[in-house]
Amino acid sequence: MRVAFATCSLVPDGWPDDAEAAALLGAEMHPWDDPSVGWDRYDRVVVRSVYDYAQRLDQFLAWCHEVGRQRLRNTPELVSFNADKRYLAKLRSPTVPTVYVAPGDQPPQLDGEVVVKPNISAAARDTGRFSPSTHEVAFDLIGRIQASGRVALVQPYLTSVDERGETSLVFFGGRLSHVLRKGAVLRPDETAPLAQEGLGRDLGVAQVMLDPNLVTAGEASPAEYELAKRVHAEIAHRFGTPLLLRVDLVFDGHGEPVVMEIEAIEPLLYLSTQPGGADAFAAAVRAS
Helix, strand or coil: CCCEEEECCCCCCCHHHHHHHHHHHHECCCCCCCCCCCHHHCEEECCCCCCCCHHHHHHHHHHHHCCCCCECCCCCHHHHHHHHHHHHHCCCCCCCCCEEECCCCCCCCCCCCCEEECCCCCCCCCCCCEEEHHHHHHHHHHHHHCCCCCCCEEECCHHHHHHHEEEEEEEECCCCEEEEEEECCCCCEEEEEEHHCHHHHHHHHHHHCHHHHHHHECCCHHHHHHHHHHHHHHHHHHHCCEEEEEEEEEEECCCCCEEEEECCCCCCHHHHHHHHHHHHHHHHHHHH
């Protein structure tokens, strides 16, 4: 089986965490938008470190469909679904309460500490956490997101993130591979520095997310595991079993797990935190 890992011009040789799995597969690394690459030469094209895709989403999705569902993993249909964070409203599983503010909509009333993010974004670009004292900054970010033609998502900031962190469950080929514990990324009253101009923003988030003090191996509670399985089953029912899916969970104000995000495009997998993680990922690619 000939395998390619799709990367981007920022990291054409891929992110280091993928290196062992790529070596096991004999995978070649190519930026997704490199016109010299003949993607039809490969049996599988695995979408990995495509950190710039949200900035050229239409072009990226067109490339996904050109590569085709027989080769691309995850499939173009799942990638398209996951690229717009309004998928949260389409899940039957419980999610973080979200208000969607489209261009032209009046901004909602803000209550307490909130998070604002765009519907189309990767690597925490244009995302901020705002206490009541900085709601004016939150309104400004909502307006900038609307002015860009995107939809702003407004969510309550769940204090459990500071207290317990996030739980991420990583599935390969329908099976749970490993569980991660991630600390809070945004500090109070902070807009993600990646919202600033410059190509370095895309690499900056990956460097932060691979900080060993931020993300570690973890365990899921029975309730978290059951919710993650429900989410995976929803996705598999709609799009077929994904090659890879990371389900990010937090606890709501009632102590129940809810979905913060699902990651099916270019999730950091933290394979180094799981003995045999690279082997499991490589085996899933072969079986896909």
